[in-house]
Amino acid sequence: xxxxxxxxxxxxxxxxxxxxxxxxxxxxxxxxxxxxxxxxxxxxxxxxxxxxxxxxxxxxxxxxxxxxxxxxxxxxxxxxxxxxxxxxxxxxxxxxxxxxxxxxxxxxxxxxxxxxxxxxxxxxxxxxxxxxxxxxxxxxxxxxxxxxxxxxxxxxxxxxxxxxxxxxxxxxxxxxxxxxxxxxxxxxxxxxxxxxxxxxxxxxxxxxxxxxxxxxxxxxxxxxxxxxxxxxxxxxxxxxxxxxxxxxxxxxxxxxxxxxxxxxxxxxxxxxxxxxxxxxxxxx
Numbered sequence: 001x002x003x004x005x006x007x008x009x010x011x012x013x014x015x016x017x018x019x020x021x022x023x024x025x026x027x028x029x030x031x032x033x034x035x036x037x038x039x040x041x042x043x044x045x046x047x048x049x050x051x052x053x054x055x056x057x058x059x060x061x062x063x064x065x066x067x068x069x070x071x072x073x074x075x076x077x078x079x080x081x082x083x084x085x086x087x088x089x090x091x092x093x094x095x096x097x098x099x100x101x102x103x104x105x106x107x108x109x110x111x112x113x114x115x116x117x118x119x120x121x122x123x124x125x126x127x128x129x130x131x132x133x134x135x136x137x138x139x140x141x142x143x144x145x146x147x148x149x150x151x152x153x154x155x156x157x158x159x160x161x162x163x164x165x166x167x168x169x170x171x172x173x174x175x176x177x178x179x180x181x182x183x184x185x186x187x188x189x190x191x192x193x194x195x196x197x198x199x200x201x202x203x204x205x206x207x208x209x210x211x212x213x214x215x216x217x218x219x220x221x222x223x224x225x226x227x228x229x230x231x232x233x234x235x236x237x238x239x240x241x242x243x244x245x246x247x248x249x250x251x252x253x254x255x256x257x258x259x260x261x262x263x264x265x266x267x268x269x270x271x272x273x274x275x276x277x278x279x280x281x282x283x284x
Contacts, residue, residue: 106270111150113269
């Protein structure tokens with residue numbers, strides 16, 4: 001079986017169009033908003049897309065690979081490298097595994113669960129790593145040191161992004177745990193609080209933080225629950241503002257992706273979040 005494997009910096013921008021769309025003969029009208037941005041290829045891909053950001057296209061004939069190489073040459077792109085790659089179905093994003101992860105996260109304190117969601121959504125580890133190799137050590141950390149477990153896991157998340165290739169996830173976790181368990185966090189400046197961040201891209205959620213940000217009237221009114229608030233923004237896959245060509249109908253995508261979240265909220269780590277307010281700059 002031949003396949004094209006794309007090692008992408010950001011997930012691809014997915015678009016759809018009607019196979020048998022009506023053509024009027026008016027070039028300007030026919031080429032206006034006939035494609036639509038989508039967040040997944042089909043319902044099955046919708047479950048996998050937030051965790052798997054690379055792309056593999058299966059080819060039916062060897063001639064298809066030759067044609068692809070010609071297209072790369074014509075476009076001035078790097079020629080594909082032909083190497084044998086064994087593909088196995090591990091089921092990392094199967095319904096059962098994702099369900100087991102979500103059940104686990106609902107039983108954990110919010111700040112701890114957020115860091116584990118960050119590891120999955122930012123594609124640092126997969127469900128097997130968490131459920132098989134790290135389940136016991138993380139639970140032990142949470143039981144023995146509940147006050148600093150989320151801090152240690154945040155350092156673990158940062159360490160995974162620059163982890164040595166020969167270091168296993170468990171070895172990385174034990175190294176960070178031994179080093180950061182006794183680290184004392186400095187007090188926050190007056191008028192600030194720790195806030196978790198979620199960036200909604202078309203196919204995924206990018207989780208970050210918590211970061212120290214300026215407090216406001218609403219947060220001060222609910223000071224005892226400041227860690228229950230989360231800051232949200234909407235960006236394209238490359239973290240820039242949404243943009244599309246005139247051939248793309250972006251309005252329907254915004255109504256579904258952005259409007260759907262603002263109206264219906266979203267669930268993360270077993271917690272339901274609802275829209276509260278926006279700043280003037282965010283509204284623009």
